[in-house]
Amino acid sequence: MGYDAKFRVWRGDPDGGDLRDYTVEVNEGEVVLDIIHRLQATQAPDLAVRWNCKAGKCGSCSAEVNGRPRLLCMTRMSTFAEDELVTVTPMRTFPIIRDLVTDVSFNYEKAREIQSFTPPPDLKPGEYRMRQVDVERSQEFRKCIECFLCQDTCHVVRDHEENKNAFAGPRFLMRVAELEMHPLDVADRREQAQQEHGLGYCNITKCCTEVCPEHIKITDNALIPLKERVVDRKFDPVVWLGNKLFRR
Numbered sequence: 001m002g003y004d005a006k007f008r009v010w011r012g013d014p015d016g017g018d019l020r021d022y023t024v025e026v027n028e029g030e031v032v033l034d035i036i037h038r039l040q041a042t043q044a045p046d047l048a049v050r051w052n053c054k055a056g057k058c059g060s061c062s063a064e065v066n067g068r069p070r071l072l073c074m075t076r077m078s079t080f081a082e083d084e085l086v087t088v089t090p091m092r093t094f095p096i097i098r099d100l101v102t103d104v105s106f107n108y109e110k111a112r113e114i115q116s117f118t119p120p121p122d123l124k125p126g127e128y129r130m131r132q133v134d135v136e137r138s139q140e141f142r143k144c145i146e147c148f149l150c151q152d153t154c155h156v157v158r159d160h161e162e163n164k165n166a167f168a169g170p171r172f173l174m175r176v177a178e179l180e181m182h183p184l185d186v187a188d189r190r191e192q193a194q195q196e197h198g199l200g201y202c203n204i205t206k207c208c209t210e211v212c213p214e215h216i217k218i219t220d221n222a223l224i225p226l227k228e229r230v231v232d233r234k235f236d237p238v239v240w241l242g243n244k245l246f247r248r
Ligand code: SF4
Pocket: 143, 144, 145, 146, 147, 148, 149, 150, 151, 171, 208, 211, 212, 213, 214, 215, 216, 218
């Protein structure tokens, strides 16, 4: 059965904006993105929203629903009471372009700062061999759809513009961890993780893990192991060398 929902949506641009109230029809099985699209079709044709797949796989429709970082296409209307006010706002950590659309180029800049996969120079394509356990570790991290909800929620940058230069954020520290733990990557990324990507800013609050729509255990499987490696290096380089050489 359909019903009318109360929606409050942020409308504006880099110069400012405000929350506007709408009443929109909701039908069974719909998600928040469906309601935003109905709003565009019936009442607010100039409402800006970014989306693509409507299947939780492109990472485009990231925003905040009732203050929580969410994919609009994966947030079911059935999770709210029919008389509940649903507030939709853009991701808070990134600059506004218009309405629900933010400029996420911070993330692309951080991606470019990471040294790419660096295999041994004498290893030819086709000669790469890895243990299954190492393949599976990378596969978990490769599920990332680059929605940047983890980047949006991390308190290190969420309300601290001044930290953005020095902190890559959970998505990209996870990439550094993936490469650092990769048995065929010969770069030593621990110094960079600490000095260039700001690993020390992370105090393992795990908020990033909680919002990840792919359920990647960012903190437990990437950030904490990376921190352990950095500590190993600081206090006992022999331990690190042992790990790198024998735990393959
Ligand atoms: Fe999104 Fe998860 Fe990737 Fe972060 S790690 S960008 S939350 S899919």
